[in-house]
Amino acid sequence: MKILVCISHVPDTTSKINFTNNDAEFDKNGVQFVINPYDEFCLTRAMWFKEKQGASVTVVNVGGAETEPTLRKALAIGADDAIRVNIDPTDGFLVAKELAAIVKNGSYNLVLAGKESADYNGQMVPGMLASLVDFNFVNGCVSLEVEGTNITAKREIDGGTETLATALPLVIGGQKGLVEEKDLRIPNMRGIMMARKKPLQVVEANGANATTNNQSYEKPAPKGAVKLVAADNLDELIDLLHNEAKVI
Secondary structure, X not given: OEEEEEOOEEEOOOOOOEEEOOOOEEEOOOOOEEEOHHHHHHHXXXXXXXXXXXXXXXXXXXXOHHHHHHHHHHHHHOOOEEEEEEOOOOOHHXXXXXXXXXXXXXXXXXXXXXXXXXXXXXXXXXXXXXXXXXXXXXXXXXXXXXXXXEEEXXXXXOOEEEEEEEEOOEEEEEOXXXXXXXXXXXXXXXXXXXXXXXXXXXXXXXXXXXXXXXXXXXXXXXXOXXXXXXXXXXXXXXXXHHHHOOOO
């Protein structure tokens, strides 16, 4: 089984976000980048298939040279090799088309991708990728078992989970629950040293064109001031909730 894990290079959720050029561009200065959390669940599940079923695991990112430390971290976690598609990922369809070329050229039969990236929350790429390569597709995946070419997957639905039976080749959009958070892996020193020797291939883009572009960004409105009410002053609390907050 040849597994391809799609890795997004996203800002750490603790980073302070700012915009430049009249709020039309994201300011990357001083921002710490990490593996997209949804992709990290997928990578950890892929490592289980590697260790238990002998699968090969390749990680791929569509982006510039600044994303290579993130790919090296994935290699340190245990991926066999890495690919970076050298293009600015300005559009979800562009990313999907570039990933589709990698899938076809590498003859991968299982593609694990986070259901969305933690920065733009588009939830577009895995589904478009599956369509472009004509693979089966399961989104919101919280459990994945492979036996030969047969797949049992679970995905979240409103009010519960749905169990599906499908087959390879397959693309999944994974999320929290695909593995337990306690099972997420932190690179150790041996893994970091080995990652330096693992192949990281840079390939040029196939010329996919972006079909959308960002016009501007807007931060959420700042939260209002907090009013503190003494614990024994229930009358004031009720008055504020009724007349100011209007929630009762």
